[in-house]
Amino acid sequence: MSESTAAAKPAKSANSNLAVRFATALVGGPIILALLYLGPPWGWLCFVAAATAVGAWELFGMTHPEDDVSRAAATVITVALTLGIWFCTGSAVQLLTLFLVVPLVGMVITLVRLGDMKTAAMRTMALAFGPLYVGGGMAALAMLRRDGGEDGASFVVLALLLSWLSDTGGYFAGRFLGKHKLYPAVSPKKTVEGSLGGVAGGVVGALLAHFLFLRSLPLGHALALGVVGSALGQVGDLGESLLKRSFGVKDSGGIVPGHGGILDRVDALLVTGTICYLYVLWAR
Secondary structure: OOHHHHHHHHHHHHHHHHHHHHHHHHHHHHHHHHHHHHOOHHHHHHHHHHHHHHHHHHHHHHHOOOOHHHHHHHHHHHHHHHHHHHHHOOOHHHHHHHHHHHHHHHHHHHHHOOOOHHHHHHHHHHHHHHHHHHHHHHHHHHHHHHHOHHHHHHHHHHHHHHHHHHHHHHHHHHHHHOOOEEEOOOEEEEEHHHHHHHHHHHHHHHHHHHHHHOOOOOHHHHHHHHHHHHHHHHHHHHHHHHHHHHHOOOOOOOOEOOOEOHHHHHOOHHHHHHHHHHHHHHHO
16 A cells, blocks of 8 residues: 555545534534524423433443443433532532532442442542533533523523634644644644644634624623633543543544544533633623
C-alpha cells in the first residue's frame, strides 16, 4: 500500500464520520427544539431523564464492567438524583439530604457487591461521584428550561451552542491549524490551536444567541459566557477523555451514530449547561 493511499484512508474515514455527525444533528436538532419550545418543562425533563439513564449506564459500564447489578443500581440512583434535584430545588434541607445520602448508598452497594478488593475503592468513589457528575449536570440542563422563565428554552439552546460550536470550532481549527499538543496524556489528538478554535466557536454561539433569539442577554454577558462556557466545556470533554483512557475505552457507547455514546455527546454539555444555569440563578 502506498503512502498516499494510507493517508487517504484516514481522511476518507474522517469525512464519512463528519457526514454521519451532520446527518444525526439534522434529525435530532428539530426534535430537541420542538421539545424545548413547544413542549412543557416536564416534557424536557423526561427527555433529559432518559438521556441521563443512558449516560449513567455507559459510565458505570466503564467502572463496573462485570457487575450489571451494581451498574443498574447506580443508573437508577443517578436518574433518581436528577429527578430529586428537580423536585427539591425549593428546599435546601431536602437537597442537602440528597447530596449526603447518595455517597452513603454508593458505599453500601460496594459492600454488598464487593468483588475484587483491588478495585473496590475505585468502585466506591465511582458510585459516590458518578451520580453527581452525570445526574447533577443533566439536572441543571433540565432546570435551565424551567427556571429560565420565558427565555428558559433559549438558554438551553445557548448551552447547546456553547458545547456544539466549541466542538466544531475545535475540530476544524485542530484539523487545519493544529501543531502544538494540548494534553497528550489525556487526549493525544487535541491541540492548543484546536482549543483556541473551540473558544472562538463558543463565542460565535453566544453572539448568535444574543443577536438572534436571546436578546435579553446583554452583549458583555454573552461574550463572557462564550469564553468561560466553551473553555470550561473543554475541561468537561477532557475529563471524560481521562475516564475513558483510564479504562481503556474509545467511546462510552454507540447509541448516537457518528458520535459514540450519550456521555461522549454531553461531556461538555454537562458543564456548559451548569454554567448557564448558574448564570440564570445569580446574574439575572
